[in-house]
Structures are given as structure tokens and as C-alpha cells.
Amino acid sequence: MSTEPVIPNEPQGVSILTRVPGPASEALRARHQHFQDARTIHLYQDARKSLGSFIVDADGNTLLDVYGHIAAVPIGYNHPALLSAWKGGAFDWAAGFRPALGIMPPPEWVDIVEAISKVAPVGLPRFVTVTTGSEAVENAFKAAFIAFMRRRRGGASWSEDDARLSMINAQPGVNELKILSFEGAFHGRSLGALSATRSKAIHKLDVPAFAWPVVPFPANKFPLNEHVHDNSALEASCLQAVTDALDADGNIAALIVEPIQGEGGDRHASPAFFRALRDLLKARGVFMIVDEVQTGAGATGTFWAHEAWGLTDPPDFVTFSKKMQLGGFFYREEHAVPETYRIFNTYLGDPLRGAQLAVILDVIAKDDLVAHTKRTGEKLLAGLLELQARYPDVLSQARGVGTHCAIDARDPATRDAIVGAVRQLGLEAGGSGDRSIRFRPPLVFASRHVGLALDLLSAAVATVR
Amino acid sequence: MSTEPVIPNEPQGVSILTRVPGPASEALRARHQHFQDARTIHLYQDARKSLGSFIVDADGNTLLDVYGHIAAVPIGYNHPALLSAWKGGAFDWAAGFRPALGIMPPPEWVDIVEAISKVAPVGLPRFVTVTTGSEAVENAFKAAFIAFMRRRRGGASWSEDDARLSMINAQPGVNELKILSFEGAFHGRSLGALSATRSKAIHKLDVPAFAWPVVPFPANKFPLNEHVHDNSALEASCLQAVTDALDADGNIAALIVEPIQGEGGDRHASPAFFRALRDLLKARGVFMIVDEVQTGAGATGTFWAHEAWGLTDPPDFVTFSKKMQLGGFFYREEHAVPETYRIFNTYLGDPLRGAQLAVILDVIAKDDLVAHTKRTGEKLLAGLLELQARYPDVLSQARGVGTHCAIDARDPATRDAIVGAVRQLGLEAGGSGDRSIRFRPPLVFASRHVGLALDLLSAAVATVR
Numbered sequence: 001m002s003t004e005p006v007i008p009n010e011p012q013g014v015s016i017l018t019r020v021p022g023p024a025s026e027a028l029r030a031r032h033q034h035f036q037d038a039r040t041i042h043l044y045q046d047a048r049k050s051l052g053s054f055i056v057d058a059d060g061n062t063l064l065d066v067y068g069h070i071a072a073v074p075i076g077y078n079h080p081a082l083l084s085a086w087k088g089g090a091f092d093w094a095a096g097f098r099p100a101l102g103i104m105p106p107p108e109w110v111d112i113v114e115a116i117s118k119v120a121p122v123g124l125p126r127f128v129t130v131t132t133g134s135e136a137v138e139n140a141f142k143a144a145f146i147a148f149m150r151r152r153r154g155g156a157s158w159s160e161d162d163a164r165l166s167m168i169n170a171q172p173g174v175n176e177l178k179i180l181s182f183e184g185a186f187h188g189r190s191l192g193a194l195s196a197t198r199s200k201a202i203h204k205l206d207v208p209a210f211a212w213p214v215v216p217f218p219a220n221k222f223p224l225n226e227h228v229h230d231n232s233a234l235e236a237s238c239l240q241a242v243t244d245a246l247d248a249d250g251n252i253a254a255l256i257v258e259p260i261q262g263e264g265g266d267r268h269a270s271p272a273f274f275r276a277l278r279d280l281l282k283a284r285g286v287f288m289i290v291d292e293v294q295t296g297a298g299a300t301g302t303f304w305a306h307e308a309w310g311l312t313d314p315p316d317f318v319t320f321s322k323k324m325q326l327g328g329f330f331y332r333e334e335h336a337v338p339e340t341y342r343i344f345n346t347y348l349g350d351p352l353r354g355a356q357l358a359v360i361l362d363v364i365a366k367d368d369l370v371a372h373t374k375r376t377g378e379k380l381l382a383g384l385l386e387l388q389a390r391y392p393d394v395l396s397q398a399r400g401v402g403t404h405c406a407i408d409a410r411d412p413a414t415r416d417a418i419v420g421a422v423r424q425l426g427l428e429a430g431g432s433g434d435r436s437i438r439f440r441p442p443l444v445f446a447s448r449h450v451g452l453a454l455d456l457l458s459a460a461v462a463t464v465r
Numbered sequence: 466m467s468t469e470p471v472i473p474n475e476p477q478g479v480s481i482l483t484r485v486p487g488p489a490s491e492a493l494r495a496r497h498q499h500f501q502d503a504r505t506i507h508l509y510q511d512a513r514k515s516l517g518s519f520i521v522d523a524d525g526n527t528l529l530d531v532y533g534h535i536a537a538v539p540i541g542y543n544h545p546a547l548l549s550a551w552k553g554g555a556f557d558w559a560a561g562f563r564p565a566l567g568i569m570p571p572p573e574w575v576d577i578v579e580a581i582s583k584v585a586p587v588g589l590p591r592f593v594t595v596t597t598g599s600e601a602v603e604n605a606f607k608a609a610f611i612a613f614m615r616r617r618r619g620g621a622s623w624s625e626d627d628a629r630l631s632m633i634n635a636q637p638g639v640n641e642l643k644i645l646s647f648e649g650a651f652h653g654r655s656l657g658a659l660s661a662t663r664s665k666a667i668h669k670l671d672v673p674a675f676a677w678p679v680v681p682f683p684a685n686k687f688p689l690n691e692h693v694h695d696n697s698a699l700e701a702s703c704l705q706a707v708t709d710a711l712d713a714d715g716n717i718a719a720l721i722v723e724p725i726q727g728e729g730g731d732r733h734a735s736p737a738f739f740r741a742l743r744d745l746l747k748a749r750g751v752f753m754i755v756d757e758v759q760t761g762a763g764a765t766g767t768f769w770a771h772e773a774w775g776l777t778d779p780p781d782f783v784t785f786s787k788k789m790q791l792g793g794f795f796y797r798e799e800h801a802v803p804e805t806y807r808i809f810n811t812y813l814g815d816p817l818r819g820a821q822l823a824v825i826l827d828v829i830a831k832d833d834l835v836a837h838t839k840r841t842g843e844k845l846l847a848g849l850l851e852l853q854a855r856y857p858d859v860l861s862q863a864r865g866v867g868t869h870c871a872i873d874a875r876d877p878a879t880r881d882a883i884v885g886a887v888r889q890l891g892l893e894a895g896g897s898g899d900r901s902i903r904f905r906p907p908l909v910f911a912s913r914h915v916g917l918a919l920d921l922l923s924a925a926v927a928t929v930r
Binding site: 036092120410 | 506557614623676
């Protein structure tokens, strides 16, 4: 279709010459393993030869990619706009040192900030930049705690006792503050973020956590029209659980929620659930943090997934990273911290990644890639539904918003077998939760890729039935 | 001197045309402030025109820099080796996307890892890369907790109860684990790192913290030969405080310590103190984390500051960031985590910053910049001692290792006045603690810069007496 984005010279299809990973990747892993844990690496990617939605690996294999470096590739590999900006010198000013952006940023950083501001969610015009999703979440938590305590003091400043006792981690009332999160949630891995993460035990074992509460998440069953009653009863009971948690503890400063649970297994709730959640939190004076690290930057068919909910009042904080190339959070004007240096660190992001992001955002806007992704997602989901109709003994629960799709295998072992088998056929896919296959392709993923991905997946499923 | 590093075309001196920050910087700040908190910004730096140890700002002012973006500039601005690598295409492979390094790194990443391994501290051959100092510390804590719990279980795996209860932040015995840190310490600002940070209340107020203990740090008084008795008594009492803390709580998994307290006011302890501390921790089975985020990468005249201590047994973990351009920690072989995905995140660093680091490390080695910095530091310290002898009513406590130096003003207001006044004369300096002026120049800082910095500082002090 002529309106679809085209990356010149993108491979027409996959080409598998060796096992994946092949001998060249394994030789690299052996060198790598001397110094770092390289066991998790799927393959070593030829960064120059990869193009568009296709990975070329160190062995010369060409794979179609629907995993996107864990949802972190916005406009595919080596997009011509990104390369020509690089080669044309657009980033040269960033070549000579890495600045502390809160102390002495270059003037170009202000241009980048203005470019990022153009994708600010409605109602959240201001933002802090950091480097990763975990740091985004940690700093949004801090901003929420600071705003909560300021309100609790009636806008007054802290006392001398507060200041003195904070130094021994004992400021009165503060250690009781909590973040409420959902079962299955993933919000990062540093100690604060990890205390709100509820995805898998392997992420949390042996690491001290704050005694923060958790409530069930209303993972909808699909197809929706066959589960209307169950889904709506589940959403009501989860809202009740949030209400009960807030009733039980007046120290919950904020709730954090992903628009679609990513690591937790692509679990979806309805826009109506999120609207009711927003209203409930607002009525209770509890801040709402929407964690868009995995869902943000267009993959769901709106730039931010929460835009599709039709909220009457915007969230308090929205976190981002992954496709955005650096981390950060947007916030409502009223949550600006009056005092300096409370939300601060040395780097506060990375101007080089920010400069690339500005080019990426320009491509997304000019090529209308968010609307394109919405259309592509409809085709992908239709294909997944067809696939599960063909293999009802293996596949179920096809679901998605935009290209942010998933499908379940009948059990964890089958899921792992499919992901393993399809890689050998030329499709790089990833799991989420215990039995889901997730799709996180870049925004340049188009109809031709959908067809190829579905063909490869179908062939892999046939081998594991 | 012919053996000193020379950056061709580096300015011969400072040149101040406007107030600093001038009207161009203030106009940028006004634009910037619409979207981010720009109040902390000293000036907007012309990233292309800055060279070597000299900043050129948006108003065309040329300042000598001894602050180095809070100690984060390793080889000065726009070092020719860095620019020629950039222009020569050495980083082009990194231009087209930002990878998840634990999933599909490019082959070039293995070269970078090998380059970093050449500066691994003795006894800590393996390392994890992340993006910032806070993430470095958070992940070192996690690695320490994991190793501690593995040992406590006698090497056995966790139980099903452990796994189940970890999901509600209640794994038996784990939330009691603690990190011991020192008064005045700065280890970062995310919730775990911040629980060990003890620098200033403004960093900690209103943010929940783990109930971790703190012990006094034996900040030596200078000159050392006039305070031998006091310093040695203070170090003994601080070691006793560590002993008492370990006696009082069997759940302390690790102690974290900076070789020189940075944010806390450039507070120094002796090598003998650190040797005794290491022995004490080893005897108790408590891990030692040396936080070299601010001291690492050569500024103290050894590549890692802790190398100067003469430890008989290396630390367990050593964190880094700032001059290293990305974050991470080195660890002893025996602390490798048997299971995958426990110390993990999406980016695991940044290959582009890593590629620049490899060039930087090459320059440091070829130009012998660590030895050079040791020599330069002796000149700088001698000059500071001379300065305090000239202005004994204003300055005291000149101290330093390498060029990682500081001097105290008589009170906080005088310190702020000096730092403010000297910027108007053309020296970008920063404070640490409540009354110290800190020196964090790049490793290319040389005799000619020392003389100029001291002249400017002297002139500024004269104006505030």
C-alpha cells in the first residue's frame, strides 16, 4: 500500500544460514562471557546491516524482528532520517563530552526539550528527563511523595526535626508513605521501582522491599464479546480492591499502573476501568502515575496509550523510556517542586540520545507513524485471530492495541518452544508473562511484515503441535 | 612543560564579556523553564567551541573549568582523539538504534567490554554496565543482597515460600537486610541509593527510606601533621562505631563507602583507616562496596582511588559512573549471580557512550594521564596551601589526592560568595558540603591551568575578605 512507510533497500524476506545464534554469535558470547554475564543474549546483531524491521546477525542471518529490543526500537533499524542526520553532522555538537544537563547544558538541549514537549500528554506540560525507565519511575515516585507531603503540611515547609531526622531515614510520617501497584505489574528493578514491581519472583527474590500494598489487576479475557460478564465483574472487583486498600491505609501517596501490563503477560483492562480508577484516585487525593515506559511512543496507535481512555482529568505523572531513547516523566503543572535540587542528578538524561529522539519524533510526525501503526495493528490482530482459529489447541487470547499485541500458548513450555522454533525460521519474538508471545515491532512495521510474521509463526506452531 | 598534555588551539586564558550567566544564557533559560526546571543551570555551554579545560558559553565568555560537570569530564572538552574518532566514523555503527545490550548487542560491544576490562580494579575482573551512578549503586546493592542471602542459605536455592512471599514484598528475612553507610556519604538519589545517602536533608526530605544504619566518618583535619593525634583517635572511634553497628545487627549485608566523600564536603580518611575497615568487614562477612562514581577514572592520581590504600584483599564491589560516561560496578568472581535475569534491565548501559569511553581510556593510557594528574595535583595542592597561608582569615583545610582537591571557606556564605565571584572572573568552580570549594578538573588539566585557577581564586578571595 502506497501510504505505508518504506525503508529503501529493506530486505524482502528472511534468510537463515545457520542455527540462531550461529557460530559467530557464539564465538562473541565466549569472548564476552569472560567479563560480563552474556548468557541471556539471543544473538549478536550486525548494527550496520540491520535495516527497518529486519535484523542481520553476526552470522549473516536475516530475521524479521517483532521484539524490538524489548519494545525499545521506535522507527526500526538505521532509519535513513536518523543516519542522514548523523552523517550530516546534526549531532556533532554532542560529540565532545557528556554534560551535566542541570548545570551546563548546551543550547541545543533547549531545542530538544521543545521537541519533546510537542509529545507531552494533554495536561502534563512539564517533564524531568533521566536516563532509563527505572530512573523515570524512581523520580516520579519521589515527585509524588514530595507533592503528597507538601499537601499534608498544608503547603508549609518541613520542620527542623523533619530535616534532622531525614538524615537518619526517620523523618516522621514519611517511611509510612506507600505506592500502590497491581499484581503482574513491572515498573523497573532499582529498589524503589522494584517494590512496586510484581511480575516475577526472579526479579524480586533476596532484595529488600518497602512494605507497599498490591491489588489484583483485572486482566480481561479475550475475545471480549465472549467474556463481557466476567470481565466487567473482574474490573468491578479490582476497583473495589483499590477502594479497600485506600480505606485501609491513609498513607498511600500514589498508585502506579501500566496501560497494558507488559512483562506481566500483556494483560489488558478496559478504558472504562481506567476512567473509574482515575476518578476514584482523584476523589481520594491519591496521585495517579501512568507508567508508559513500554506502551509509550506510538505502538498502541495513540502516542501515549492512556490517551485512548478518554479520561476527564489527566494523570498526575506519566513515565517514559525505551522507544524514547532516554527516561523521564511528565507531570502536571501543580506538581512542580518549589525547591531546587530535590529531583536532580548528574546527567539528567543524555543530550545525544535526546538529539536522536528529536529526529525520531520528527519522523513519527511527518510519516504519521502513529496512525499507520493503528492500521497495522488491526491487520496484525486480525491475523493472530485467524491463527488461533487455525490452531485452537495451541493458541488463544489474541489481543492487542495497535501493534502492541500478544497471543497465548497453551502452556509455558509450548510458548518457549514456539519462540525458540520461530527464531530458527527467521522471526525474532519474545515472551511475556508465563505463556504469552508478545509483539513489540517498531512503528515502521507494515502490512508486508505482518504477513511474513504470521507465516513464520504459523510454521513454528505447526512444528510444536 | 613538554611532557604535559596539550590540546591544540586551547584558549590561552579566560575572557569575560558579560555577567555570567549572560543575556544569551538567560534567554535560553527562559525558553527552557517553560518545560523543565532550569533554575539550577549555571550557564548554557557552547558545546562546539569549548576546548580542553575551557568552557565557552552562549554569550561568548571563556571560562577555565575546575568543576567538570560535577566531576564527569574525563579528558576535557572536544579532545581531538574523541572528535577524530567521531568524524572518522568510529561510532557510525552505533548511529542507527539503541540496543538492549543483554539481548542483542552488536559485536562492537564486546570490544568495548574488553576495553573496559583493562581498567578493572585488581581482584574484580567482572562487571555489570548500567547507565548512571545511582543505577550502579542500586545494582551493586542487589548483587550484595543476593550474595549475602545465597551464603546465608548455605548455597541452597530459595524456597517456594520465599518466591511466593517476595511477590508481596515479604520474603522472610529479606526486608531486615541492610546497607551500612557513613555520615556525609552521597551514593545517589533513587530510593535504594538514597537510603544510604547522608549528605544533605534536601536530598532526602519527604522520600521514604529503608531503616538502614549510619556511622560517623572520620573526616581528617588538615594539615595532617598538625592533627595526627586527633585524626587517628577519630579514625579509631569510627572503626569502633562500625564494629558496634555490626555487633548490633546481624543483617548488615554490606557497607558502602566513598574513597573521598564528594558531595559531603571532600572529607578524607587515611589509607590505614580503609585497610582496617576492609579487614573488619572481611572478618565479619560483610561485603565492602567502594563507591568510585566521583573518585574513579584517574582524578586522584591512581585510576581507582582505592588502589592507593594498599588493601591486602580487594573490595567486593566497586561502582563507577561520571567520567566513565556510563554506570556500572565491578565485582569479584565469587559474587557472580548463578541465575540469569536477576541483575538485568533493558538498556544495560549505552554502546555509544561505551564506544566513546573506549577512546577516552585509550587517550588516558597513551598520554599517561593518570600519572600526569598525580603530578598536577601536587602543584594544585601546593598552590592551595600557599593561598590559604595568604588568606588565613578566609581559607583553610586545603586538601586533595591528585587533582581531586578542595579548600574550605570560613563559613557557607563566604564559600558561596567566592564561588559566585570567581565565576565572574572566569573560573567555573563548584561547592561541596557546606563550606568547601571543590576541584574536579579533567585529566588534561595541567600546570598552566593550575596557575590560572589559583590566580583567579586569589582575586575572588580578595574581593570577599
